Amino acid sequence: MQRILKAAIAALWFMLLTLPVLGIKLNVAAKSVIWRFDRILALGAGIFVLALIWDWCFTRKAAGIKIVTLPAGFNLAEIIEAFRNRRGLRLGGLALLAVVLLGMPMVSSFYQTNIMISALLYVMLALGLNIVVGLAGQLVLGYVAFYAIGAYTYGLLNQYFGLGFWACLPIGGFLTVLFGLGLGFPVLRLRGDYLAIVTLGFGEIVRLTLQNWNSVTGGPRGVSDIPRPGFFGMSMDITASTTYIYYLVLAAVIITIVVITRLKNSRVGLALQALREDEIACEAMGVDITRVKLSAFALGSCWAGFAGVIFAAKTTYINPSSFTFMESAMILSMVVLGGMGSIAGVVIAALILILAPEYLRAFSDYRMLLFGAIMVIMMLFRPQGLISGERRRYRIGALHGAEGGRS
Amino acid sequence: MDIQFFIELFFGGLTRGSIYALIALGYTLVYGIIGLINFAHGEVYMLGAFTALLIAGALGVYGFPAGGILIVAALAAIVWCSAYGYTLEKVAYKPLRGAPRLSPLISAIGMSIFLQNYVLLAQTSDFVPFPNLLPEMDFLEHIDYVMGASDFLILMVSTIAMVLLSVFIRYTRMGKAMRATAQNRKMALLLGINADRIISLTFIVGSSLAALGGVLIASHMGQVNFGIGFLAGLKAFTAAVLGGIGSIPGAMVGGLVLGLAESFTTGYFSGNYEDMLAFGILILILIFRPDGILGKATVQKV
Amino acid sequence: MNPVLEVKDLSQDFGGLRALNELSLTVNQGEIVALIGPNGAGKTTFFNCVTGIYTPTEGQMFLHDAKGEKQLLNGKKPHIITAMGMARTFQNIRLFNEMTVLENVMIGRHCRTKAGIFGAIVRDARTRKEEQDCIDRSYELLELVKLQEFWNETANNLPYGAQRRLEIARAMATEPRMLLLDEPAAGMNPQETNELKELVCHIRDHQQLSILLIEHDMGMVMSLSDRIYVMEYGSCIATGTPAEIRTNPRVIKAYLGESDA
Numbered sequence: 001m002q003r004i005l006k007a008a009i010a011a012l013w014f015m016l017l018t019l020p021v022l023g024i025k026l027n028v029a030a031k032s033v034i035w036r037f038d039r040i041l042a043l044g045a046g047i048f049v050l051a052l053i054w055d056w057c058f059t060r061k062a063a064g065i066k067i068v069t070l071p072a073g074f075n076l077a078e079i080i081e082a083f084r085n086r087r088g089l090r091l092g093g094l095a096l097l098a099v100v101l102l103g104m105p106m107v108s109s110f111y112q113t114n115i116m117i118s119a120l121l122y123v124m125l126a127l128g129l130n131i132v133v134g135l136a137g138q139l140v141l142g143y144v145a146f147y148a149i150g151a152y153t154y155g156l157l158n159q160y161f162g163l164g165f166w167a168c169l170p171i172g173g174f175l176t177v178l179f180g181l182g183l184g185f186p187v188l189r190l191r192g193d194y195l196a197i198v199t200l201g202f203g204e205i206v207r208l209t210l211q212n213w214n215s216v217t218g219g220p221r222g223v224s225d226i227p228r229p230g231f232f233g234m235s236m237d238i239t240a241s242t243t244y245i246y247y248l249v250l251a252a253v254i255i256t257i258v259v260i261t262r263l264k265n266s267r268v269g270l271a272l273q274a275l276r277e278d279e280i281a282c283e284a285m286g287v288d289i290t291r292v293k294l295s296a297f298a299l300g301s302c303w304a305g306f307a308g309v310i311f312a313a314k315t316t317y318i319n320p321s322s323f324t325f326m327e328s329a330m331i332l333s334m335v336v337l338g339g340m341g342s343i344a345g346v347v348i349a350a351l352i353l354i355l356a357p358e359y360l361r362a363f364s365d366y367r368m369l370l371f372g373a374i375m376v377i378m379m380l381f382r383p384q385g386l387i388s389g390e391r392r393r394y395r396i397g398a399l400h401g402a403e404g405g406r407s
Numbered sequence: 408m409d410i411q412f413f414i415e416l417f418f419g420g421l422t423r424g425s426i427y428a429l430i431a432l433g434y435t436l437v438y439g440i441i442g443l444i445n446f447a448h449g450e451v452y453m454l455g456a457f458t459a460l461l462i463a464g465a466l467g468v469y470g471f472p473a474g475g476i477l478i479v480a481a482l483a484a485i486v487w488c489s490a491y492g493y494t495l496e497k498v499a500y501k502p503l504r505g506a507p508r509l510s511p512l513i514s515a516i517g518m519s520i521f522l523q524n525y526v527l528l529a530q531t532s533d534f535v536p537f538p539n540l541l542p543e544m545d546f547l548e549h550i551d552y553v554m555g556a557s558d559f560l561i562l563m564v565s566t567i568a569m570v571l572l573s574v575f576i577r578y579t580r581m582g583k584a585m586r587a588t589a590q591n592r593k594m595a596l597l598l599g600i601n602a603d604r605i606i607s608l609t610f611i612v613g614s615s616l617a618a619l620g621g622v623l624i625a626s627h628m629g630q631v632n633f634g635i636g637f638l639a640g641l642k643a644f645t646a647a648v649l650g651g652i653g654s655i656p657g658a659m660v661g662g663l664v665l666g667l668a669e670s671f672t673t674g675y676f677s678g679n680y681e682d683m684l685a686f687g688i689l690i691l692i693l694i695f696r697p698d699g700i701l702g703k704a705t706v707q708k709v
Numbered sequence: 710m711n712p713v714l715e716v717k718d719l720s721q722d723f724g725g726l727r728a729l730n731e732l733s734l735t736v737n738q739g740e741i742v743a744l745i746g747p748n749g750a751g752k753t754t755f756f757n758c759v760t761g762i763y764t765p766t767e768g769q770m771f772l773h774d775a776k777g778e779k780q781l782l783n784g785k786k787p788h789i790i791t792a793m794g795m796a797r798t799f800q801n802i803r804l805f806n807e808m809t810v811l812e813n814v815m816i817g818r819h820c821r822t823k824a825g826i827f828g829a830i831v832r833d834a835r836t837r838k839e840e841q842d843c844i845d846r847s848y849e850l851l852e853l854v855k856l857q858e859f860w861n862e863t864a865n866n867l868p869y870g871a872q873r874r875l876e877i878a879r880a881m882a883t884e885p886r887m888l889l890l891d892e893p894a895a896g897m898n899p900q901e902t903n904e905l906k907e908l909v910c911h912i913r914d915h916q917q918l919s920i921l922l923i924e925h926d927m928g929m930v931m932s933l934s935d936r937i938y939v940m941e942y943g944s945c946i947a948t949g950t951p952a953e954i955r956t957n958p959r960v961i962k963a964y965l966g967e968s969d970a
Contacts, residue, residue: 017490020483021457022529026464033465039529058502139509141516186694192508193444194693197644201686204641208686212679259830266829267822267840270808274816277805284760284799286791286820286883295826325637329516336513369524375517376499379510391861394811397845398852 007051015044057381101250105243113246117314119354120249121307124256126334126350127343128303133332134340135264136296137276139196142183142203143331146176146301148210148323150308155223155318156216165229169309176305177298179206184297188290203328211320222319226312245314252310256303261343263299265392272296273341326368333375339385349386416674417667422558422627424666425565429620430643431650431658432572433492433613439589439653440609441504446515447495449640450522451488451614455621456631457526459484460537467538477540477626484618491522492614493607501603519637526633534632537625557627568619569659572612576655585609589653638682642669645689651699660700711738712773713887713919714759714795719768721751721758721943728754730943731768736887741913741920743930746940747964752923753800755940756889760797761787775886792820796880797889800923802872804879806865810856813864813875814847817882850878854908870901874908881916888918894926902926906933927965931955939964 022043025034105113129143153172157163163171183202187195210217217223228241229248263269271292274282283289312318330353338349357367378385430452437445463480471479499518503511541556554562576582588595588605596602624639625631642665650661665685673681692699714736721729729751736742744752758765759782770782772793782790796817805813822843828836851857854874859867867875873893880888890909894902906929912918924930930937931951939947939954941963947954954960 013494017487017494018529020461020487021454021526024461024465025530026461026535033468137509139512186690190693190697193512194697196512197444197641197648198690198693200641201689205683205686205690208680208683212683262832263826263829266832266836267819267824267843268826268829270812270815271819273808273812274805274819277807278803280762280787281799281803281805282816283787284762284791284797284803285817285879286788286796287816288786288788299826326520329520332513332516365528366524369521369528372517372519372521372524376514376521379506379514379517380499380502383506383510391809392812394844394861395841396811396848396860397841398848398857 003052003055006055007048010051011044011048014047015040018043061381102247105246110239110242113242114314115355115358117242117246117249119351120246120253121311121314122331122334122354123253123347123350124249124303124307125331126338126346127253127256127260128300128307129331130300130335130338130341130343130346131260131263131272131303132296132300133335134338134342134346135269135276136272136293136300137340138293138296139192139199140297140300141196141200141325141328141332142206143199143300143304144323144325144327145203145206146179146304147308147311147327148206148320149176149179150305151312151318151323152210152217152223152308153305154309154312155226158226159223165227165309165313169306172309173302173305176308177302180297180301181294183301184294188293200325200328203325207320207323210323218319220319220321222317223312224317226316226318228316229313242314245310249310249314252306256306257343257347260303264341264343268292268295276341329375330371333371333378336375337378337385339387342385342387342390344390345385345387412674416670418554418558418562419674420667420670421663422561422666423669424646424663425561426620426624426639426662427643427646427666428659428662429565429568429616429623430639431647431662432569432655433617434644434647435650435652435655435658436585436609436613438647439655440585440592440606441500443500443511444515444644445495445500445610445613446512446640447499447518447522448613448617449636449638449643450519450526451492451495451636452617452621452624452639452643453526453631453633453636454491454522455484455488455614455618456537456625456635457530457535457621457633458487458618459622459625460535460631461530463538463540474540476538477622480540481619481622484622485615488614488618488621489611492610492617496607496610501606519640523633523636530633532633534630536630537628539629540626561623561627564619564623568616572616573655575612581605581608641689642682642685645685645692648697649688649692649699651701654699654701657699657701664700711777712736712771713738714921715771715773715779716755716759717769717771719755719758719770720766721754721763722766728943729758729765729768732940732943732945734938734945734948736919736921738919739913739917740935741909741922741933743922743924743934743937744940745924745927745930745937745964746946749942750940751943752940753891754943756797756891756923759790760795760889761785761790772887788820791883791885794884794886795889796883796885796887798873798876798880798891798893800891800895802869802876804864804872804875806863808864809860810851810862810864810867810875811844811847811860814850814878814882815843817850817879818843818847821882821884847878847882850881853881853911854878855904870897870905873897874905877908877912881912881918885918888912888920890920890922890924892923892925894924894929902929905929909933 019040023036023040025036104116125143125147129140132138132140150172153175154165154168157168157171183199187198190198211220213219229245271282271287274285274287275289275292275296279289334350334353335346337353338345338347353371357364363370430448433448433451434445437443437448459480462483463476466476466479495518499514500511503514541560576585584595584600584605585608587598588600588602592602643662646661646665647658648661649665650657650659665688668688669681669684672684712735714734716732716734719729719732720727732755744755746752754763757763759770761782764784771779772782772790772795773779774794780793805816822839824836824839848857848860851860854877856871856874856878859871864872864875877890877893894905897905909920909922910933913920922930922934934951937949937951937954938945939960946963947957947960949957955965
């Protein structure tokens, strides 16, 4: 009973709170005011329900019970473990995935293929950011700057020097790494909040430079007529070209996943994670944290550079407005949602966050609103993300193969 | 040297600096008391502008006298933004008080995005005009090249607000409780201070100031948009850090310094790089003197 | 006697506060030396100076490396000092909480292994051998501290005493010549303390280590140490064998108390 009262009070509070912004619709030209009480009441009802759920969630959280208990045996981490354990299952799953991913362009429309390309690019970005934020624990808010640098590398090198896609791909990666180191170096001593803000500033400075340096970067107009990647000099129409780019991005994503997985499960990856856990202890144990931090920035940023070059090739037209803080925030939310450091989690989260709005057209207006809400809700109820508690598998000689194979 | 131009820039800088100071105070108060950068604070400022706009618009349609509208709208903005600030803290920050630093920061970013889009969806993405509600200030006639009615209002109101805040913090019981909680929360709790209430109060005070800034800027610029919070918020944060985060006089000084710096840069160099100046200053300060102008260097205990 | 750690007239100021005042100390090869004193005497500050976390205001610190050469520690960063052969544990346990027990120890091997980004991506034979070697040696260290059955457990799930032993194993993974233990027995019950004593002796005997120990448990200090330094207000007020220290009036007055020892 008390719960209902609390929910009612909450509903009333929010109705009053949002009264001006939600309830008033000014028509400046006609100098009239429309009172949208219908929206207020709808909100009230919604909040009432939400408050009950919220309260229930918090009660369970306080009591230590998991909020969402999936039906027994449906533990996400366990499923993934099962895949890793049983070879047959793993190969079967991968084969299925391969069929779906490879066959996709054949059965889908041009539009859908484009969306998948977009989603896969975000997967790359999220994986790259995952190295810096998820593994190394360095909160970077301006990640989209590296994306922009990659894209503009291709755009500008093509515009001024006529360099092609394949030439610009490594150059883009290289330049991005330079910027990554350039950002990493001055911020070595910064922690947490301050690091986040400085990287945010970095991201904005890059965007503003691209926007204002008209003579070089084309300013707000950006760079256009960027050629698509060539396939042994063949000329392709737009559909074929898009399909080609799809396979390109798919290959890139697979390479990214493989490389990052190997990095994570190596001496380098271990050092990154130790850095995230406790910098001082890490340094005391003989880890050169300057070097590790800079590695994190370099390793994290290069993927954004590659993705940026591909992005420029895909859209053939880039301008600064594609590289705002919102993008950085979105990529960050993918890392947070997926589970910091978890590669599978981040991939899934990226795909969900990009594909869901496309297929839930009704909500597309509310996309950013939901982004924000999801970030808050995840932090409140599941800060560890979708997939957490992944363990690397070790084969210990002394135990003579009591454990299974390595990952 | 064109003295007139210089004076114009100077007062222009003071004006915008005052707005920055008002917002920066919110950042510094919250950071001082719970060590969190309230990323959504810029959105509160924007909400202040919008609330004032909507109330003023409604009152205007119903035929209120102009001067009264401004005051009522400002009060409405303050009331509602205090409520927004209070709610923000209760929903998104309070449950995360024990969590690692990353969690509340991400929550704050999420709330910032949420509030921006909330206003966008509830209202519009366009720039909405704000009516001119200022009375004629004839006594400014002689210096109208440096200070219009709006500038005068901003300077006056913000100065009064800052003085009131200083008095409040220094001399009232609540103010002392705020300072105590900021310095040592556990001890304050042991002394019977209700830390939760004080933290809520901090958010309310900070949000009121931001709301005031929002009203002033809306009136000054003549238009409002859902996106003004982001940039203003970042710049105000820069100001707070510049002056020394956690220091109230620091926020005021930082705001004015930033405002003047921007004004002179725009005047003597170019307007294009105005925004970059703030970010540049932010980065340089955080790297070289993170404690700001008025802050004290802190040693980390191992 | 071959010195391993030599500290001469070390002083450390924090603003106006003199935390360490012309402290001199030597630890010889194979010794267990204890550093005792009331809280706030500067013992952990001393550790922090010697391991490079603080830069001392005055004085010099030397570590004699495996080749017998005297290396100056002043101004060197912590990870360099660790690589030189000096490792430590922390007063307030600083484990890598979300990582497993084995992984915590493996981090200690970082400064003794070489594989980099290229090796990680390519996974050539040498990298794989190094990794497997690292795993096996880390596991051996866990066996040494009797934590091997928890190797795949998350570090912060361990009971308190086990966490302290894990810190020791982690420090030892760096192959130190000089081991600094900061209150290793803090919060332990008598049985755990006994086990810790055995462990410390075992380490000293079988791993050719020298140990400098900060500790408040006088039973442990007196029975384990070869020599003791006593600190108060940043200065060393006495040094000698346990028997000498036990009866030193100044020490009794400042720290031990009449009925103790």
